Amino acid sequence: MGLRDLIDRFAAGIATDTGPDVDEERARRLADAAADSAVTAAALSASGGRTQYPLVAYVEDGEQPEYLFRGGTLLVDDGDSLARETPTRELAVVVTDARFLFVVGGRLSDSLFEVPFADVVTAYVDDEDDRTYLVVEGDRDGDELTFFADVTMDPRVDALRAATERAESAPE
Template sequence: MGLRNLLDRLAAVFATDAGPDVDEERAARLADAAADPAVTATALSTPGDRTRYPLVAYVDDGEQPEYLFRGGTLMVDDGDSLARETPTRELAVVVTDSRFLFVVGGRLSDSLFEVPFEDVVTAYVDDEDDRTYFVVEGDRDGDELTFFADVTMDPRPDALRAAAERAESVPE
């Protein structure tokens, strides 16, 4: 078997992965109830330039997406080291009614990072330089993580600030 045959067989295996089933009616209901007009049924139900799988696949039952932002690189700081998550597709930041989701789009799979609101220490927008970062600091059982999502390509500072304030407005 030549290299070309091997690559063709591997491509066929990966190409059959259609991912999770998408309930387009659910995506439409979620989009209608969202605070941010960027949360559309199409944005939730269609994979593409952002992620390998539709974003609605990452939203739990009973959870409401409120904001959606496009981004570039995601940096994750655990206090000891800084990891740079560079998507091969695109970073999507989804703010729901209960958590922050950072979906790093990849060719073969997506990477999902989440911070439930009860674990948020602070969330804010850092736009004092040429770049704009959506920053979420979390503490889960003493494990501190800080997420820096480069959202420079999403020029909606008011929506970013409103999304950052979501964690503070949720009753405990």
């Protein structure tokens, strides 16, 4: 087997990974019940364009996505260091009835970060400068993390504020 055959075999293996099966009916039900009109069945079930896998694959059973925002870079600060998560595809922020999901779309795989509402210390929108950030500070068992999601490309500041208010008012 030559190098070309090896490359073709490897590439074929990647192309056949379609990821999790998408339940179109579930995506439609979730979209119909969402508070935000940006949460559509198409947005939840699409894959390959913005993220490697469909967003509905990251929503747990019994969980309801309420808001969906598109963004660029995600910065994660753990107090000691700052990590820049730059998607090769796109950042999707899904706010459910229970948590914030930050899906950093990648060519081969997505990176997923979550902050359950029970762990949220504060959530707010920073739109004082030219850029708009959704900022979520979380504390899980003494481990503090702050997520700065650049959502400048999504001009719906009122929806962002509504999403943060939902998180702040969620029952513990």
